Amino acid sequence: KQWYQRRVAITAGIHVHEQWGLGHSTQLSCLANGATGIWAGLCSEGAALGHSDSTTMIMNMIRLGNTAVQKQYNCKALRKAARNITKITTEVKAFGRTPIYGDRALDLVFGFIFSDPTAKSGFDMCEFFGLEPTVRISTMASPEMILLKLNNVFGESDQFNLEIAAKMKEQILKNAADEKRKKYRLRLCVDTTA
Numbered sequence: 001k002q003w004y005q006r007r008v009a010i011t012a013g014i015h016v017h018e019q020w021g022l023g024h025s026t027q028l029s030c031l032a033n034g035a036t037g038i039w040a041g042l043c044s045e046g047a048a049l050g051h052s053d054s055t056t057m058i059m060n061m062i063r064l065g066n067t068a069v070q071k072q073y074n075c076k077a078l079r080k081a082a083r084n085i086t087k088i089t090t091e092v093k094a095f096g097r098t099p100i101y102g103d104r105a106l107d108l109v110f111g112f113i114f115s116d117p118t119a120k121s122g123f124d125m126c127e128f129f130g131l132e133p134t135v136r137i138s139t140m141a142s143p144e145m146i147l148l149k150l151n152n153v154f155g156e157s158d159q160f161n162l163e164i165a166a167k168m169k170e171q172i173l174k175n176a177a178d179e180k181r182k183k184y185r186l187r188l189c190v191d192t193t194a
Contacts, residue, residue, distance in 0.1 A: 015039040016052040023052035024099075028060060042078065043086040043094065043101070055082040059100050063123040079105075079129050100125070107136040108145065139176045143169050 014030040015038065016023045027038055038057055044050040055078045058069050069075060082101040086094040096103045106126050126133045135141075135149040143165035150160040 011036050013037040013039050017047065018044070018049040018051060024056055024060065027052040027057055031057075031061075041085065043082040043089070044098065045086055045089050053082065055079070056100050059125070062128070063125075076129065104134075104136065106131060106133050108133045108148075109136050109138075109140070137172070139172055141169065141172070 012035045014027055014035045016027045016030075027040075031038070038052070038054060040051055040054040040057065042053060042055050044053040044056070058073060058075060058078060061069050062075060079101045083094055086092075086098075086101070094102050097105075099105055106129075132152075135145050135152060137146060137149055141149075143162050146165035146168050147160055147162055150165065151157070154160070
């Protein structure tokens with residue numbers, strides 16, 4: 001046979017540095033088109049702006065239905081490991097908006113969590129990691145989300161209801177209009193008698 005008629009097994013890996021926000025999509029595309037591996041650390045910390053990390057890649061593969069990686073790796077530990085390695089290598093926590101392992105990666109926003117199976121492909125990242133979503137309160141939070149946050153932080157109480165939550169939403173919007181933006185993620189004592 002001629003050289004071009006023979007089938008040859010080739011191992012091809014990919015390593016992508018970040019520059020234009022396309023690192024993970026480039027790496028996924030390479031895997032989908034035949035690359036057999038990636039060369040990356042668990043977290044995105046690396047030269048220049050960092051690189052496409054294996055935690056995000058593996059979690060995307062799981063989300064897209066790849067079951068083989070779950071047999072090969074302890075995937076349930078990826079989030080914690082990536083957070084720890086980031087802290088060790090940089091001496092600070094991962095940036096809050098870092099996918100998968102940033103503090104805000106599991107936030108409930110706009111009334112749903114982005115890893116909610118009803119919102120996306122059927123994969124629930126919170127459930128996968130055995131964690132509860134965090135309700136993020138902002139000007140876009142609904143009274144239902146505010147009520148959920150109150151119950152999550154302070155426990156179930158008859159004092160917490162949609163009427164109180166709606167009043168809190170009004171105050172949040174008033175604060176924003178008065179340029180008194182507040183960080184509503186903090187655990188604060190709330191006087192519901194006022």
